[in-house]
Amino acid sequence: MAPTTERASIFDPDALERVRRELRLHPQQLRVVRNAYFKTFASEQETLALFPAPERVHLDPLPLHQRLDSTLDGASKLLFRTSSGLLTEAVVLRPRSGRSSLCVSSQVGCAAACRFCATGTMGIARGLSVPEVLGQVVAAGQLLAREQRRLRNVVFMGMGEPFHNEANVSEAVARLIDPSYFNLSPGKVMVSSVGVTDGMLRFGERFPRVGLALSLHSVRPDVREQLIPLAKRYPLDELRKTVRELNVMQGRPVMLEYLMLAGLTDTDEDLRALLAWTDGLDVHVNLIPYNPIDAAPELVGSSPEVCRVFAAALKEHGRKTTVRRSLGRDIEAACGQLVKAHTLSERRAPRSDTSSA
Template identity: 35%
Template sequence: MEKKELIGLSQVQMKELASAMGEPSYRGTQLFECIYRQRLLDFQKMTALPAKFRENLTAQSQMSLPLVEKKFLSSDGTVRYLLRLGDGQRIETVLMPEKARDTICVSTQAGCPVDCKFCLTGTMGFFRNLTAGEIAGQVLLLMFEHNLASERQLNLVFMGMGEPMYNYQNAMDAIHLMADAEGMSVALSRMTLSTAGVVPGIEQFGKGKKRPRLAISLNATTDELRNEIMPINRKWPLAELLNACREFPLREREKLTFEYVLLDGINDSVQDAQRLTKLLAGLRCKVNLIGLNPGTELPYRTPTEERISQFQSILIHKGIPAFIRKPRGRDISAACGQLKLNENVQTSAVSNITPDEAKLSPADSAWIA
């Protein structure tokens, strides 16, 4: 009999599992706490559970995390993880530690179907969606690896491999699982989900009562250019995308985040900045400016710091909060847009571990272009 995978099950699902094994449903909550709060991946160490329940769990279920094939350590402290899933697919997850907080960049798909022309992940093509357990498992794994304490601020950004809106249900299931106060207890306000502009996904996301923050990867101020560098714009052009943003139900003190990757001589002119201020006029938002993180396969260059600062000044002058994102992990191909399973980097830390491998199945996509 194939064992049931527990990583990825919600508290409600674990209560149902306990009941199906002849236990009171509250034992499912205890099991949930053991895995996600106490981080116990050995049933015999879950001494809060009755011996019979632990025996049944051992016989009928399993807890599996991704396999760490390699990890790469940047000079700035960033750590890039090359992970292998149970079916052999590989993904990447990035940890960006700081003095008072940790940020984990999480993948939602193996590869990416969106094909942004300035992003190395897009050159890989698309392989499959990740399950809720594979998404949450990345965070749980890094918590184990680095002993991340719940007392420290933990931010999760769903900006790794893949388009989250094309794996909407699994991504949201993982988000709600990780936000559960009985488990990992990551505040929804500390999570950000980024999309290249899947308008139906943005609309559905806005209807959710419990959701993280939203970021839009914009990167151009005309349909002509956005069609070229972000083919998804042909399906949902700027007017439709920005209309969805204007109708998005922001909470008190919440702002939309617009990500804008600057490409030298392509989308970084004074005119581009001026058009951007007009496109975003009246929106409660902020803009993160990102100088292109280079890759040998990309036909673009990174603008000078002076040009990026000039772009920022134009936005700020028009009352739009704009921030220049400091690249993290660029030297180990861990920065925004660089994730492509690259093993050919110089690094001071390369490691392999061998946790149990998951038995996984693909999930369905929504709104595939």
């Protein structure tokens, strides 16, 4: 066979294998490169230096557009420029426990258009490719490695509905838990959906040990549909059936994300409805204090005291419950807010390169 000058992406195992065979390299030489890039998070330069023909491999890094560090709690928001020119984001969390986590995006924008979410108001929705999803993990892993920290958890709770980009998200999760790629424990990966039931079930079947979260927010149909327009397609009884099936399939609790909104989701009626809805299910309720967005001035977050009382009542009735500590408030790390601001201003003004590493 005539030699080619193919340059293989590190994310494309077939192309890498072709290059390896053509150059008659030992398989171990590919393993060394993968381990360096995906497990110890070596820099691009260090990784390429490990390969005998660095010009034949490209690492597909996701270009970092901007990094913002919280002065409050050690969260960092990373904005990346995707191949379409639009920005997406990931958030690195460094809680006091030392278990660093990363929240990744699966799309630029989101078609779910949830009322409480800035991403949903962007008016665009484009699925990220597998290298774009995993590029967020590599960049965050490199950042943490430089701080002598290890990336412990990856959650798909950034921009986008993961099951609107199901094939790429599933492939990315497969690589995250694959021993020859990132080698994360499946229990350290979680995918959060607004309730795309068929996608959740397919995912649960393929990845029985990977966590699934459902953005529930209310079990009153009118309120849920007001908050999540997509809820009309996935009624609450279907969601409940899905959680039950996932419990059987996965043998582990489904995380229920529940936004605490004053007078809307935090009343006694809401509590009673939530207790009834969760009866007999294996779930972990995660109450989320609300970060206000300009586009929804009518939504007001519950007070910390109301959150505390709501959580205590759930626990009293035997529901595993936590109140999420909101990190990165000063860098708008919650919900695509900064990306939205950047994307809109860049649509109005000619693009300028403001990259900062």
